[in-house]
Amino acid sequence: MTLVLDEDQKLLADAARDFVATRSSLKRVRALRDDDIGFSRELWREMARLGWPGLPFPEELGGAGLGWRYLMVVLEELGAGLAPEPLVSTVLLGGSAFLYGDPDLRREHLPRIAAGDELVAVAYQEAGTRYALDRATTRFAAGTIVGEKVQVMGGSSADWLIVSAHGPGGVGLYVVDATRVRRTRQHRIDGRDAAIVRLDGVPATPLGGPGLLARVIDVATIGLCAEMLGAMGAAFAMTLAYLKTRTQFGVPIGSFQALQHRAARLYIDLELCRSATMHAHAVLDAGGDVARAASLAKAKLSDAFLRVAEEAIQLHGGIGMTEEHDLGLYLKRARVAEITFGDAAHHRARWAELSGY
């Protein structure tokens, strides 16, 4: 289990970086915030043609069979550009749910996900459930589901929904045809799609029982950390460039020692975050204590990304506070990412439990 990228992964990172540079400007990202689905179907199809949605999945299921670290390098680059295409909802959440769920459903859906032909959303959150995964009031009975889910990422555009609901034996996951539910687009601070999903006795097919959701969230948490790492790296790079060019009192502000030391601290934090993220992906590929690795990384990155984004604005001064400037997009994404799948305090508590504290 190594913590460095191999040559193929580096090449993939270069390709993803080029893709973001040429195809996904922050102006595009900005414009998509008011969009019905919050991302570009065209760009998603391009990503699919590059094989990105299938990177981690087995070849016999239409994937590239390359493992999660390959997806990591793509997520990092897309994160740097804040690209809103639905890798988290469709590939990380949806893909892993099918990967670890019912074999028949897996064979039906995973190849379509890998090909970019199917969008999936996992509806697990309800009003007031905070970070708990087992407090669903949604119920599965007699083949149908009744309940309401909120902040379903990718919910507005999904072709299929995977819904958590109380069923036999506890909270399980169920597959629902997304065209048969009522969906309301929500407006979150990062502008990406999230939806309220109302299920009024919709037919549903069991995908997996208790334990599956937690496993799926762990995978998605690890992938989200890769995206966060890219975003915080980009916010830091913008700030470093600004420190070198902006002058005050006749000198570049990056020559002030107090700011130098703060920049150095941010850089160090980035390095620690990179290690935790690499490690979590390596554990995912090699097999190991995925839950602990996920909580370790998310506990670290949740606050670190926020801190980098906040310091980035402070070091930019007033201009960073304006809607026109791109740093605000990073700050808002930092907050969404912090809270998604549980904040730092939640994951410290979970890591503590898993580690016997």
Place this chain on the structure above:
Amino acid sequence: MTLVLDEDQKLLADAARDFVATRSSLKRVRALRDDDIGFSRELWREMARLGWPGLPFPEELGGAGLGWRYLMVVLEELGAGLAPEPLVSTVLLGGSAFLYGDPDLRREHLPRIAAGDELVAVAYQEAGTRYALDRATTRFAAGTIVGEKVQVMGGSSADWLIVSAHGPGGVGLYVVDATRVRRTRQHRIDGRDAAIVRLDGVPATPLGGPGLLARVIDVATIGLCAEMLGAMGAAFAMTLAYLKTRTQFGVPIGSFQALQHRAARLYIDLELCRSATMHAHAVLDAGGDVARAASLAKAKLSDAFLRVAEEAIQLHGGIGMTEEHDLGLYLKRARVAEITFGDAAHHRARWAELSGY
């Protein structure tokens, strides 16, 4: 209720500062660390002649009737010089125990305390009780006490002991002739006197019931904060002077912006600590929620003093780590003061409870 000193208090502060400058060098403090009782009886008598032990107590009980703020300014100056004379044990703990305890005992003891003729120690801590005041295993029955107390401040030199013990109605305080117990001098990092006190059925007189100890500790906590304020101020002043005189790379190190900002942060913390300390003493004088004011101040000062002492050493570099240099004395005192009467976490929790959190 004002938060500034009046002219009399300022004059008293000047006098105490002069006293420390002329009568209590850090060399003296250093030498006393290995002493049997850890302080100078001669200097204590001088302090008594200046009326300091009696400052807060009513005139009819031999005090000056001036209130706790007068004692505060003395404690701050003695704290700045780390003078180990037993104001905390005899005046703050012993004095307030008699002040709020049984009237007959009060009339007997307070005048002698105020005159500096009597040394008192309050023995409330036992092995493993941590910061709890009601977990005594020492018992009072049939007029005698059996048990063992540890880290009794001023225990080796005290003429009288006030011992917490389970009695009728809960944990009360009892007065014991100190010559009738077995005492073992302990060696703590600040070198001041602390003793293990073994009571094997020693005769004891009830001073007060449940609640008295907590009240006494609150008063002592507030006074201790004044001492801490003085000590952290002194450590900061030493550091500020060092920043202005020590040169590296051809300039005074105080011209480095990163160090300037850190010094400014320490200074601000000092100001906040001063406010909390002044306020607690004002509440003590005016009547009010003494417990809450005590916990507020101690929660703030416990960590602030430590931080100032630690930063002082860091900013001094290697020389600050040597036994020869005086900063180590402040760091050790900071740790003792932090833990005495409960650390910051303890007092945050207590303040939370008292404030309905």
Place this chain on the structure above:
Amino acid sequence: MSDLDTFRAETRAWLIANAPESMRAPYRTTEELCWGGKKVAYPADVLRWRDACVERGFTAPTWPREYGGGGLDKASAKVLAEEMAAQRLRPPLIGFGLSMIGPLLLQEGSEALRREHIPAIVRGDIRWCQGYSEPGAGSDLASLQTRAVADGDAFIVNGQKIWTSYADKSDWMFLLVRTDPAARNQDGITFLLMDMSSPGVTVRPIRLISGASPFCETFLADVRVPMANVVGRVNGGWAMARALLTHERTMIADVFRDRDDADRLRTAARAAVGVDALGRIADPVLRDRIVALEIDQACFDLTLARSRDAAKAGARPGHESSIFKLVGTELNQRRRDLAVRVNGPQALGWDGPGFGEDDIKATRDWLRSRGNTIEGGTSEIQLNIISKRVLALPEK
């Protein structure tokens, strides 16, 4: 009965008789108060209250009567303030005219400028804004680039101002311009008064990451400003600016004091994570974090109180305003951040379905709070001031 007692009795009676009932309710934002000026339509009761006070000189109680002020001595003004507070009355008029440019003109302005502006400020006819910051001159105010070139009896002003609060709602601006480009930074600057309706003035509101804001950019293209509108002397504007800056800092720290904040955070936490068997916020780690904030806040509040007590006792103000600005804004940031953490997933709403109004406000307040440590002198500048002016640490 002393004169002061008489004044108190008369004032109390007058306030009871003249203050509209609606002006006795607490306000949530200063938007509900009268800022004066010609560009904003205020509700009738707001104007009635203001005008009643104008008539009695109560909008500027201590200013000289000859300019429309109340002409009260300090003791009487204190009585007025006490009676207003006792009846929980809203201030009849606020704004930069009363708080900043008015006092400066009274102290430094020519008689002509006073006659022209002070009565209009007192009456609330004219609303003022402050044109200091520029895109290229953030913390380094003295490096400002807006140029004013003499042309007969006027200056021709060209440049750009930024972070001008309420420029779009103001009638006049006081601003700093560079009149001697050859002079050392601070030496070639002049303090001007400018009519916002002058040809060449364009105002554009600034949207922040938290949404709409009172801030504007103001573009100045060949704007003609009469020489008579200079306050102080030409190239002597820096001294004017400094007095006002200190003043602004204290005001900002004050803005962040809201006694209800602690209750709101506690209530939100109890709602979000529940309470335990002892009635405490159920999550002990979150509780500790909130309590640590409230303890620091209490120490800060006590420090403000101590500074007021010291002023009462005759102490001359030092550089406390820098400490207050720094600590007050950082505490506010911690509070807004904690409020968002308390709200958890509910904190992610920008707008619309599924998010409560309070949650959305908490989130926008958090976003907005990130600017607190930048505006009105960055935290870094405050730390520089403290280390140099208070601690006397050496320059390199």
Place this chain on the structure above:
Amino acid sequence: MSDLDTFRAETRAWLIANAPESMRAPYRTTEELCWGGKKVAYPADVLRWRDACVERGFTAPTWPREYGGGGLDKASAKVLAEEMAAQRLRPPLIGFGLSMIGPLLLQEGSEALRREHIPAIVRGDIRWCQGYSEPGAGSDLASLQTRAVADGDAFIVNGQKIWTSYADKSDWMFLLVRTDPAARNQDGITFLLMDMSSPGVTVRPIRLISGASPFCETFLADVRVPMANVVGRVNGGWAMARALLTHERTMIADVFRDRDDADRLRTAARAAVGVDALGRIADPVLRDRIVALEIDQACFDLTLARSRDAAKAGARPGHESSIFKLVGTELNQRRRDLAVRVNGPQALGWDGPGFGEDDIKATRDWLRSRGNTIEGGTSEIQLNIISKRVLALPEK
């Protein structure tokens, strides 16, 4: 069977046959190992183990055979290290000779100096110490004041060195001296080797706030050092020093890695505040604080591992050593501080009755840890290095 396999089999057998049983036990401090030299009496088994290894070249496996080294290639040396680790063997010999001055001499020393010193280092005959720091030159090493003046075929050295680890137990010192007082700071410095038994050398151990320490002050009064003992060229000592500094920093970061630390802290916390019904540390705030530390520690450990993986993959080392030094020492300080907080009142003991040995050690470890961010290059220096060399931020 390849050569390497043969070597592995032979080595394994030799280690089994020759390593004393007592050398297979883990050690608590490096004081239990052999540092060599003439001034310390080591236990017989320690010496037996060292001498056996000396004979086989295993004290310096990769150094050339002609100087007494093992002459092993990298692959074989790795095999040896693996086999030593598999048998949990203690290193037979440690010290600044093997880790610092030896490698430097092999790279930069004259043939005469190599012949004189390398074999003695390999055998552990001579123990070395490092004379860099001076009282007046802390972080600013280049400002050192110890003077060396040429006198025939020798230098006459006068000055004072501080923070010399184990100067009192060492036979030789490598040190920096100023040989050209007129040159710019770094240019007039020379790297010398000095026999500690030379007349004029006085050593005084330094007591720290935590008690006894390996550090010493060394006073040099007219000490005669032969010109032949210059490493590199006269006035060219700075380049020698720089290579060694980086090396030292990595070593220090490594010292703070002790796998048992986490267990110790957890166990102490459980003992001090008890466990709840679910078996967790009963105080949730304390638990969170410990866990936050362990998470940061884990991220740091993973960063060290990542750096090793990168090195294996052929990456050239950059300035990671500064990050490791900075973060490793700060984590150690947090850990030692937490250990003391966990112990509560029991942490106040310096010595004697009423305090356990472990408690006293925890407290002294905390005191000692405050020096970690100073020694071997202060944290401030590391931050300067990162901001300048890694982030390329401009000088003023």
